[in-house]
Amino acid sequence: TIAIMLFRRDLRLTDNTALAAACKTNARVLPLYIHADHEEAPWNAGAASHWWLHHSLEALQRRLRGCGANLHLLQGDTLHVLRNVIERSGAAAVYWNRRYEPAAVTRDTQIKAALREQGVAVHTYSANLWSEPWQVETKQGEPYRVFTPYWRNLRPSITVTPPLLEPIGIKWVELPAGLTLAALKLLPRIRWDEGFGDTWRPGEAGAQDALELFCDDAIVDYAAGRDLPARHGTSRLSPHLHFGEISPRQIHHAIHRHTQRVDTRRRPDIEPYLRELGWREFAYHLLYHFPRTTTESFNPRFANFPWAPTNDAQLMRWQQGRTGIPLVDAGMRELWHTGWMHNRVRMIVASFLTKNLRQHWSHGARWFWDTLVDADLANNTLGWQWVAGCGADAAPYFRVFNPVSQARKFDPEGTYLRRWLPELADLPVDLLHEPWHEPSVLKRSGYPSPMVDVRASREEALSAFQSWRGA
Ligand code: FAD
Numbered sequence: 001t002i003a004i005m006l007f008r009r010d011l012r013l014t015d016n017t018a019l020a021a022a023c024k025t026n027a028r029v030l031p032l033y034i035h036a037d038h039e040e041a042p043w044n045a046g047a048a049s050h051w052w053l054h055h056s057l058e059a060l061q062r063r064l065r066g067c068g069a070n071l072h073l074l075q076g077d078t079l080h081v082l083r084n085v086i087e088r089s090g091a092a093a094v095y096w097n098r099r100y101e102p103a104a105v106t107r108d109t110q111i112k113a114a115l116r117e118q119g120v121a122v123h124t125y126s127a128n129l130w131s132e133p134w135q136v137e138t139k140q141g142e143p144y145r146v147f148t149p150y151w152r153n154l155r156p157s158i159t160v161t162p163p164l165l166e167p168i169g170i171k172w173v174e175l176p177a178g179l180t181l182a183a184l185k186l187l188p189r190i191r192w193d194e195g196f197g198d199t200w201r202p203g204e205a206g207a208q209d210a211l212e213l214f215c216d217d218a219i220v221d222y223a224a225g226r227d228l229p230a231r232h233g234t235s236r237l238s239p240h241l242h243f244g245e246i247s248p249r250q251i252h253h254a255i256h257r258h259t260q261r262v263d264t265r266r267r268p269d270i271e272p273y274l275r276e277l278g279w280r281e282f283a284y285h286l287l288y289h290f291p292r293t294t295t296e297s298f299n300p301r302f303a304n305f306p307w308a309p310t311n312d313a314q315l316m317r318w319q320q321g322r323t324g325i326p327l328v329d330a331g332m333r334e335l336w337h338t339g340w341m342h343n344r345v346r347m348i349v350a351s352f353l354t355k356n357l358r359q360h361w362s363h364g365a366r367w368f369w370d371t372l373v374d375a376d377l378a379n380n381t382l383g384w385q386w387v388a389g390c391g392a393d394a395a396p397y398f399r400v401f402n403p404v405s406q407a408r409k410f411d412p413e414g415t416y417l418r419r420w421l422p423e424l425a426d427l428p429v430d431l432l433h434e435p436w437h438e439p440s441v442l443k444r445s446g447y448p449s450p451m452v453d454v455r456a457s458r459e460e461a462l463s464a465f466q467s468w469r470g471a
Pocket residue numbers: 226234235236237238239241242276277278279280281283341342343344346347350368372374375376377379380381382383384387
């Protein structure tokens with residue numbers, strides 16, 4: 001018999017549950033990828049995600065070719081394309097790993113029903129989370145809304161498990177008339193992506209390299225180092241995780257094995273890192289149980305929150321990294337240049353947009369969606385609403401990050417600021433943090449003066465919040 005392995009957000013051969021299951025049946029396997037961006041609406045992938053997807057598919061094609069297989073690429077409506085491939089190949093079964101975004105859940109449910117009705121078996125698996133979003137629940141049988149009890153419940157069930165190996169000895173099937181990768185037109189026409197190529201290596205091998213680098217280096221000091229944007233202090237696995245080039249199980253297994261080799265007295269504590277992966281898991285739990293939150297605030301009271309009217313000129317300055325607040329601008333430029341931004345800086349630019357400028361969080365979420373290589377509906381929704389104060393288990397609205405004191409605390413030498421704001425690079429550190437104190441500096445460097453006064457705009461946000469809450 002013939003089985004179709006439908007690759008989606010699981011662009012890897014190792015620890016791929018659906019692929020391993022398809023191979024175990026002794027069926028001949030047809031590896032297929034269907035590009036169906038329109039089915040993701042309203043969260044069709046952005047430009048940076050497309051860049052990553054192109055290179056990740058290229059890497060998967062190479063991996064498969066090395067095993068004597070050909071990744072069949074097609075595009076169109078998934079069900080229609082699948083039916084066509086089933087007819088041409090005579091496949092009797094389809095295998096895929098599950099997705100959890102609302103649009104994907106609805107589509108996959110329909111496809112499963114339609115294929116089963118025509119006598120084709122559909123087998124679906126979990127490959128990218130430690131636990132399915134519906135498996136963790138409160139004593140009352142409800143979904144969690146607060147992270148700490150959620151994690152307390154989930155953590156004991158997470159054990160170090162060896163990942164599944166890459167299947168070997170598979171009989172592959174090839175179909176004629178697939179599309180070329182170029183035909184999917186995923187790369188930008190205007191080449192703004194040079195910084196991406198210098199920063200990233202999409203694909204399964206790139207993910208393994210990033211993991212190894214993290215184990216050899218940053219994990220030792222992760223709990224403190226993860227807050228310093230100038231350092232390579234985090235794993236930078238987020239885009240690899242998003243595209244399923246690596247699984248949490250693989251990461252856990254590798255860092256556990258690595259740290260076991262270290263002398264017990266100097267063995268790093270891996271819990272803070274696992275906890276961050278736990279936030280990712282929590283984000284998927286929320287996404288699955290509260291799908292409306294991808295477009296609405298989790299906290300329904302925020303439906304009538306007095307956000308300022310949309311201000312395109314302000315939004316543009318924020319997007320371009322020209323707000324006149326160094327840490328905000330450095331972060332926005334890092335994002336534009338590399339498709340990634342350090343987590344602490346993400347919180348600060350988000351706080352600046354939603355509090356100092358009082359723009360609706362969805363404007364920020366949209367911009368991140370288009371520009372992040374790790375744009376992920378679960379994590380992005382959680383991140384924005386956490387900062388804006390309207391999410392599940394969010395920071396309270398009145399917690400407004402001060403971008404100047406944050407920069408002094410987490411980038412005391414100004415290394416990160418100098419990297420992304422070359423026009424200010426030779427300033428002494430005090431002036432670098434607050435260049436507006438020396439108007440001649442602004443004039444000479446062309447760096448803008450602050451678009452808002454950080455203190456005054458904070459007070460305005462707090463008083464808007466107080467009067468809304470009072471009402
Ligand atoms: P590490 O510190 O090495 O963490 C390991 C992994 O844990 C990450 O790859 C990620 O999968 C997960 N993780 C870490 N922190 C968080 C978190 N706070 N919430 C959920 N998962 C987390 N992350 C995305 O993957 N995609 C997004 O679109 C996204 N948007 C965000 C928007 C805002 C406003 C904020 C504040 C955060 C956002 N995050 C997002 C979370 C976080 O910033 C990134 O996951 C992290 O910076 C990725 O870098 P890393 O892989 O080096 O992280």
